[in-house]
Amino acid sequence: MLPEMAVGTAALKRPRSADLYHRGRAVFPGGVTRATIELDPEPIYLASGSGAYVEDVDGNRFLDLNNNFTTLIHGHGYAPVAEAVGALLRQGSCFSNPTQHEIALAELLIDRIPAVEQVRFVNTGTEAVMFAIKAARAYTGRSAIIRFSGCYHGSYDWAETGQNGVTAPGGVPGTIGVAAYAGAPAQSADDVVVLEFNDVEGLERGIKRHADHLAAILIDPMPSRAGLLQPLPKFIKRLNALSKRHGILVIADEVLNLRQSFRGASRRYGLEPDLLTAGKIIGGGFPIGAIGGRAEVMAVFAGDGPLVPQGGTFSANPVSMVAGLIAMQALTHEEFDRLELMGQRLCGNLRDCAARLDRPFSVSGAASLFRIHPKPVLPQTYAETRMSEAEKACMQDLTRFFRERRGILLPFGAAACLSTAMTDQDIDQVASVFEQFLKTYDFKDLEPKS
Structure with missing residues (x-):
């Protein structure tokens, strides 16, 4: 079961991550060594990972939908x-x-x-x-x-x-x-x-x-x-x-x-x-x-x-x-079949939720990969995937909601992925958190779904 995070703009306290980022800025251009690191406002420095979860240096635990940019198909510490x-x-x-x-x-x-x-x-x-x-x-x-x-x-x-x-x-x-x-x-x-x-x-x-x-x-x-x-x-x-x-x-x-x-x-x-x-x-x-x-x-x-x-x-x-x-x-036919079914279940639930609540979101992907788009119609070209400033702000808020309020690391503007370490309960929790966001977020700056 995922940890229930406190509600608030800066719900999670990360003083050790903030300190490490301060040190990092003295030795790295921009404070980090990869352009893909998310800074919001500082990076989350991780201490360990086990299965589908990671823990940061401040003791906060997260379900990981990044898995080092889709690398860790068996999760952490396999x-x-x-x-x-x-x-x-x-x-x-x-x-x-x-x-x-x-x-x-x-x-x-x-x-x-x-x-x-x-x-x-x-x-x-x-x-x-x-x-x-x-x-x-x-x-x-x-x-x-x-x-x-x-x-x-x-x-x-x-x-x-x-x-x-x-x-x-x-x-x-x-x-x-x-x-x-x-x-x-x-x-x-x-x-x-x-x-x-x-x-x-x-x-x-x-x-x-x-x-x-x-x-x-x-x-x-x-x-x-x-x-x-x-x-x-x-x-x-x-x-x-x-x-x-x-x-x-x-x-x-x-x-x-x-x-x-x-x-x-x-x-x-x-x-x-x-x-x-x-x-x-x-x-x-x-x-x-x-x-x-x-x-x-x-x-x-x-x-x-x-x-x-x-x-x-x-x-x-x-x-x-x-x-x-x-x-x-370890990636047998059976394991690929299980990942496929989990991916289909998650993407189906996300799409159904957006349709049921009449929210301007679509979901792309296949097998164990998925991406949420702040657009009512699924993009068919790269140009259609490009986000307006309002859409970027919405996706940033979605990522923060997942991370700060419900302890899930959802990549911003990139493919999210599942791992063999995940369970049906993890999949259902991701869909549930998405639904909570859709029910509470103010979509006034986005085009309404037609």
């Missing part, structure tokens, strides 16, 4: 991983030579994911996407890529272009991507065609115009940062056909969405990738990334003088390999 890693550390944490552990995890991924015939391990999702793009360029001899507006693919210049949307149209509508950071090299945009997710006609125009220069189409099968948009079957079918016709490789970025089924998101939605990137859940709570795909494409990484050199001091380190293997082995 005992089988903790025990195996503890034993492994006494044997050595990393070596310059390979170990048997990397082969075991690779074999599991190849056995599960239809698009993966061979694998290379790296340390992050960003690295995985970066090397997948490099591999596609080396294999095709072309330099340009297609990516979709609003989608997040890590911190590589070409992968970032367009993640914040587009500026004025270029030769093809919506092809000039907004730079992801100040000072980004303008020439990176020359090799990035930014299109709209689910826009079949736009996809056809973009490929027709740029086919001779395109190495790859980079796609998140259900774009999380763009709002967990549901892919249209006709869009996926056309993408598969056009990429094959023009010899363009498809890179499925499943760093986040691999958790959508036993065989991943591409299989779920009918996408036929040549390369696939993974991370998060495959590391069991430790840093990891992976590039997988067809053997003939992956061959660019092989040989004494490979077309794409790829190293990494901590790539395929034994800790991540062992933790990932144990975590993935």
